Amino acid sequence: MSEMELKELNKIWQEILNSIELEVSKPTFKTWFVNTNIVERKGEKIIIGVPSNFVKEWLKKKFLNLITKHIKKFFQDVKTIDFVVVNKPIISISHIYKKEIQSSSKLEIFQIDPKTNLNKKYRFSNFVVGSNNELAFAAAEGIVKNPGEKYNPLFVYGGVGLGKTHLLQAIGNEILEKNKNLNVKYLTCDRFISELVNYIKNQQIEEFKLKFKDLDILIIDDVHFLSQKDRAQTELFHIFNFLYDRGKQIVFSSDRPPVLINDIEERLRSRFEGGLVVDITPPDYETRLAILKMKLSEKGEYLPDEVLSLIAEKVQKNVRELEGVLNKVLIYASKKQQINKEILDKILKEYYQDTYKLVSPSRILNIVASFYEINQKYLLEPTRKKEYVKPRQILMYLLRELANLSYPAIGEKIGGRDHTTVMYACEKIKKDIQRNQDLAREVEILKEKILNG
Numbered sequence: 001m002s003e004m005e006l007k008e009l010n011k012i013w014q015e016i017l018n019s020i021e022l023e024v025s026k027p028t029f030k031t032w033f034v035n036t037n038i039v040e041r042k043g044e045k046i047i048i049g050v051p052s053n054f055v056k057e058w059l060k061k062k063f064l065n066l067i068t069k070h071i072k073k074f075f076q077d078v079k080t081i082d083f084v085v086v087n088k089p090i091i092s093i094s095h096i097y098k099k100e101i102q103s104s105s106k107l108e109i110f111q112i113d114p115k116t117n118l119n120k121k122y123r124f125s126n127f128v129v130g131s132n133n134e135l136a137f138a139a140a141e142g143i144v145k146n147p148g149e150k151y152n153p154l155f156v157y158g159g160v161g162l163g164k165t166h167l168l169q170a171i172g173n174e175i176l177e178k179n180k181n182l183n184v185k186y187l188t189c190d191r192f193i194s195e196l197v198n199y200i201k202n203q204q205i206e207e208f209k210l211k212f213k214d215l216d217i218l219i220i221d222d223v224h225f226l227s228q229k230d231r232a233q234t235e236l237f238h239i240f241n242f243l244y245d246r247g248k249q250i251v252f253s254s255d256r257p258p259v260l261i262n263d264i265e266e267r268l269r270s271r272f273e274g275g276l277v278v279d280i281t282p283p284d285y286e287t288r289l290a291i292l293k294m295k296l297s298e299k300g301e302y303l304p305d306e307v308l309s310l311i312a313e314k315v316q317k318n319v320r321e322l323e324g325v326l327n328k329v330l331i332y333a334s335k336k337q338q339i340n341k342e343i344l345d346k347i348l349k350e351y352y353q354d355t356y357k358l359v360s361p362s363r364i365l366n367i368v369a370s371f372y373e374i375n376q377k378y379l380l381e382p383t384r385k386k387e388y389v390k391p392r393q394i395l396m397y398l399l400r401e402l403a404n405l406s407y408p409a410i411g412e413k414i415g416g417r418d419h420t421t422v423m424y425a426c427e428k429i430k431k432d433i434q435r436n437q438d439l440a441r442e443v444e445i446l447k448e449k450i451l452n453g
């Protein structure tokens, strides 16, 4: 297999991973799917490289169906999927494929350093700075120049897919680039919590604390997940104080500002707020275009400017989506498909459908119920009380739009209603959205909540 083919395969694998990520929980994805890669395709067989035997067994036992389902979407003729343990990925992969892969730099999935947890692909140099993130970026630069001095802690917040993780990891990578003797650790909040739980289980809490004592830089991503995690909050508070008192740099990210994180201790909140708090917002058109160009050049690919403008116009929500759509466009382009407005619409539809398909009906029900503060059973029962009618219609509409359920299937879920009733409800909401700005916004928020958790 040539380098090109392997590269192509792994681009598709990345797409497959993106879809899988939407279908499993975040911790599941991180534990079992990160650090996997396609290492070979032999006719009807695809071989996936994984970091350990444990992961291999687990994927085979629990996720083979899921993986097969997604692989089949791209490779109809693949019949078997095998796993191979790739121990020290960077070395062994390039060893196995030395002849074929001249430069292994494209295999970025394998670039996570086990000591720092940093992925080397996140750099300042490939982070596009626009008006949406320039403050956050300036603060990050300041930290790299003088860690622990000016902005401590740095607290970056913003919505999903806007570059928080990229920026946080880049801070770690840039600091190490300047001084490789510094002790840097990046942790997602999930990872922090699950490690803590493990250490507690094994009665090794002191060992857990020790792991943080000689850090120079501590980076913790997505701290909104600390909500209601009392023990983790307490430990983080003490670790924070210990490091902070010694002039060590601490960086946090979250999907919302500290004041809006529910159920956390006041003293921890005030630590979050004690340095610099900056936000990252969705990129404007120019920035989106620049990001597309950056991503293209990283992939060593080319698309005409008109195509990039089309994408940048259409995909506005966040950078992850921008990348996802770009990848899909590249696949179409590689099949010699001329990319025009119509094709892009089709690609977008496909992209969103792929995303939406994976949303479970119970999740939609949960979110609609809690949004309108209605007990779920009133949404499902046939009561005709006025205050339930609209939420129930919206629920039906979202089940149709996001979970792709048929009218009869929705009717069945919602208290055995006739499919014409469901159809009527969906059509009504669709029409009302066009006339009623408030309703449109409401449904937008609900969709956002459902899709982005």
Ligand code: ADP
Residues within 6 Å of the ligand: 126, 127, 128, 129, 133, 158, 159, 160, 161, 162, 163, 164, 165, 166, 167, 291, 294, 319, 320, 323
């Ligand atoms: P978040 O952590 O905010 O959810 P990520 O940092 O994971 O978002 O970003 C999602 C994707 O978008 C990543 O691949 C990241 O590299 C890319 N990205 C986000 N912002 C930028 C940017 N300003 N420049 C280049 N790439 C970006």
Ligand code: MG
Residues within 6 Å of the ligand: 164, 165, 166, 221, 222
């Ligand atoms: Mg992130």
